[in-house]
Amino acid sequence: MSASQSGQLKTVAITGAASGIGAHTARLLIAQDIEVIALDRHAPDFDVTRFIQIDLADPLSIDAAAAQLPGTLDGLCNVAGVPGNAGGDIVARVNYLGLRRLTEAVLPKLRADGSIVNVASTAGQNWQARRALHVELAGTRDFTEGLQWLAQHPVPDAGAYAYFKEALIVWTMARATTLRSAAGIRMNCISPGPTDTPILKDFRASLGAANVDDAIRRAGGVGTPEAMAPAIVFLLQAQSAWINGVNLPVDGGLVASRILDPV
Numbered sequence: 001m002s003a004s005q006s007g008q009l010k011t012v013a014i015t016g017a018a019s020g021i022g023a024h025t026a027r028l029l030i031a032q033d034i035e036v037i038a039l040d041r042h043a044p045d046f047d048v049t050r051f052i053q054i055d056l057a058d059p060l061s062i063d064a065a066a067a068q069l070p071g072t073l074d075g076l077c078n079v080a081g082v083p084g085n086a087g088g089d090i091v092a093r094v095n096y097l098g099l100r101r102l103t104e105a106v107l108p109k110l111r112a113d114g115s116i117v118n119v120a121s122t123a124g125q126n127w128q129a130r131r132a133l134h135v136e137l138a139g140t141r142d143f144t145e146g147l148q149w150l151a152q153h154p155v156p157d158a159g160a161y162a163y164f165k166e167a168l169i170v171w172t173m174a175r176a177t178t179l180r181s182a183a184g185i186r187m188n189c190i191s192p193g194p195t196d197t198p199i200l201k202d203f204r205a206s207l208g209a210a211n212v213d214d215a216i217r218r219a220g221g222v223g224t225p226e227a228m229a230p231a232i233v234f235l236l237q238a239q240s241a242w243i244n245g246v247n248l249p250v251d252g253g254l255v256a257s258r259i260l261d262p263v
Contacts, residue, residue: 084206
């Protein structure tokens, strides 16, 4: 029986594998003898099975990268993302529209019981307040139609990061329902709180230093990529087979703290 037939992981593609959470997820999988295909703008500084360059802001680059992936994958981890100070258009393209386009392009290559894990954020925890808009955006058919929808429903640069993390959470839940019934593929996401990655300083600039410091206080400290990677790997594995369409906070209790202390 092959690894895929037994429900075990054999080959996983990871965006953002060159640094931060993506790199630690890749290393954790490699340590378990799982082949890792890294998709990033820059090559990782450690050995992976294969590196494929990708620019998630560019649909043509996404399509070219997807075409280079092998015919059979066991999992896809959408980890790559940019902070809010990259500008609203880039945030929309990379953190949502590009992620979505790559996922849809990879679906035919995922085995029937494969798993997709998206990295959202606790910045998207208030998605319910804009649920109708996010469901409408999730219903757009492709990258171009998504851009057209956003042109009619503009998102200010200052709120773009939170908006598109909310949108990602909603799309993950909505798409997971259809994927499981149509193809047997699961999709979930995790929502890290403030994490010690190269772009943490950018979050202070885009989300506000006071907001980031409050989140760190509530979480009891800054999270680490090493703490996020096991949650992603768990959601890839057969042990999580009954988990689908879930947004899992991996935040040290940040979101939970707002139940009793919302301010």
